[in-house]
Amino acid sequence: MAQSQGWVRRYCKAFCKGFFVAVPVAVTFLDRVACVARVEGASMQPSLNPGGSQSSDVVLLNHWKARNFQVQRGDIVSLVSPKNPEQKIIKRVIALEGDIIRTMGHKNRYVKVPRGHIWVEGDHHGHSFDSNSFGPVSLGLLHAHATHILWPPERWQKLESFLPPERSPMQSEEE
Amino acid sequence: MMLRGALGKTFRLVGYTIQYGCIAHCAFEYVGGVVMCSGPSMEPTIQNSDIVFAENLSRHFYGIQRGDIVIAKSPSDPKSNICKRVTGLEGDKILSTGPSDFFKSHSYVPMGHVWLEGDNLQNSTDSRCYGPIPYGLIRGRIFFKIWPLSDFGFLRDSPNGHRFSDD
Numbered sequence: 001m002a003q004s005q006g007w008v009r010r011y012c013k014a015f016c017k018g019f020f021v022a023v024p025v026a027v028t029f030l031d032r033v034a035c036v037a038r039v040e041g042a043s044m045q046p047s048l049n050p051g052g053s054q055s056s057d058v059v060l061l062n063h064w065k066a067r068n069f070q071v072q073r074g075d076i077v078s079l080v081s082p083k084n085p086e087q088k089i090i091k092r093v094i095a096l097e098g099d100i101i102r103t104m105g106h107k108n109r110y111v112k113v114p115r116g117h118i119w120v121e122g123d124h125h126g127h128s129f130d131s132n133s134f135g136p137v138s139l140g141l142l143h144a145h146a147t148h149i150l151w152p153p154e155r156w157q158k159l160e161s162f163l164p165p166e167r168s169p170m171q172s173e174e175e
Numbered sequence: 176m177m178l179r180g181a182l183g184k185t186f187r188l189v190g191y192t193i194q195y196g197c198i199a200h201c202a203f204e205y206v207g208g209v210v211m212c213s214g215p216s217m218e219p220t221i222q223n224s225d226i227v228f229a230e231n232l233s234r235h236f237y238g239i240q241r242g243d244i245v246i247a248k249s250p251s252d253p254k255s256n257i258c259k260r261v262t263g264l265e266g267d268k269i270l271s272t273g274p275s276d277f278f279k280s281h282s283y284v285p286m287g288h289v290w291l292e293g294d295n296l297q298n299s300t301d302s303r304c305y306g307p308i309p310y311g312l313i314r315g316r317i318f319f320k321i322w323p324l325s326d327f328g329f330l331r332d333s334p335n336g337h338r339f340s341d342d
Contacts, residue, residue: 021194028197031204069253080311083287086237116251140248140312 034062036150037078039090043122043129047076047159048090048149058151059090059159061144069139071096071118074163076146079120082134088143091120091130094163097139098173105132110170116140121167207231207315210246212258216293216300220244220331221258226322227330229315239289239310240264244317244330247291250308258317259301260333263290265310289313294334 039048039057048057061078071077071093081087095101096119100112104125113119117136122128131137149155202208207230212221221227221244229246233239241264249255263269269282269290284290288307293299302308320326 020198024197024201025194028200032200080309081287082309082311083285085287085310114251116249116253138248138250138253138309138312140250140253141309142253 031063032067033064034060035144037061037088037090042127043124044076044090044092045124045127047092047123055152057149057155059146060148060150062147063144065145065147066142069142071139071142071145072161073169074161076159076161077120078143078146079137080141080143082137082141083129089129090146091122091128092163093118094121094131094167095119095169096172099169100171101167101169103132106135111136118142123164203231205231205235209321210258210315210317212317214258215298216295217244217258217260218295218298219334220260220294221317221320222326225320225326227317228319228321229317231315233316234313237310239313239316241267242332245289245291246314246317247308248312248314250305250312256314257291257301259291259293259299261289262292262333262335263302263307265289287311292335296335 036058039059042049042052045052048059049055066077073093073096075093076090077093078088078090081089095113097113097115097117099119100110101119103109103111104121111119113136116139118139119131119136121130121132146159148158207228209226210229211224211226213223215223233243234245239245239261241261243261244258245261246256246258249257263284265284265286265288267284267290269284284307288309290302290307292301292303317330319329
């Protein structure tokens with residue numbers, strides 16, 4: 001009797017110890033280092049979800065790369081939607097702070113991106129809810145860098161940071 | 176022999192640091208933490224160098240309300256934080272009474288955004304200057320002051336009254 005009780009006690013103790021180590025470490029890893037997410041929608045075609053609703057890509061979201069809010073033009077990033085904080089959107093960075101760009105469908109033809117903001121667009125112009133609709137977004141909403149497609153296996157690849165030449169800024173602050 | 180002992184000790188130390196670091200991250204991210212505020216923009220409710228307690232549950236459950244004092248990431252500098260009161264939620268009508276003519280006489284807080292104002296209206300850079308900020312920038316809600324002890328306790332309502340209508 002005493003022996004089986006001792007066994008249960010030791011098991012509970014080990015379980016609690018493991019639980020309070022494993023859960024915070026796992027949560028911190030998923031919040032700070034990397035996590036995976038399924039991409040929905042057609043706004044980033046053909047880079048992401050070229051098959052439409054038939055097969056959704058699963059991407060690796062790299063939080064670590066985005067920890068200092070350092071992004072480059074052409075990166076694919078995920079951010080908290082400025083219109084709906086419960087949703088994350090995944091778009092390509094087109095312009096950084098200080099750039100003047102020509103917009104596609106925004107109410108102003110030319111926009112200068114304010115300090116601390118970026119301009120994001122989906123690759124599938126016209127089918128994308130992006131900065132052309134809601135304007136420049138604050139860098140504070142940056143969630144992660146999408147670096148790789150993990151699923152389906154035939155689409156396994158590293159996502160390249162590529163800025164389409166027709167979307168280059170007209171004038172950037174570095175020049 | 177001694178090297179193995181030292182190596183074992185180092186690994187254990189690193190292990191504990193990672194473990195407690197992760198617990199600290201989870202505590203601050205999902206529960207709350209202690210924050211020191213600086214600046215005059217929230218006087219008299221919060222003075223410069225006051226220490227307050229912020230909770231992060233409200234923002235995860237989207238329970239921030241009009242009149243709450245929040246910490247948010249600055250819209251123009253994501254690495255710094257601002258501490259202001261929420262005076263308008265999405266859909267509220269903004270009446271421009273401030274010195275800046277940023278908005279015309281009637282404007283609405285856009286969807287997914289909040290309007291922030293400091294309690295010290297004369298000396299506060301807030302939404303009257305940079306416009307409404309996205310809800311996603313809010314980090315937490317300040318509800319309790321712990322220093323100075325003369326002012327220990329829950330934070331007061333805005334001294335400026337309610338200037339927004341939710342229609």
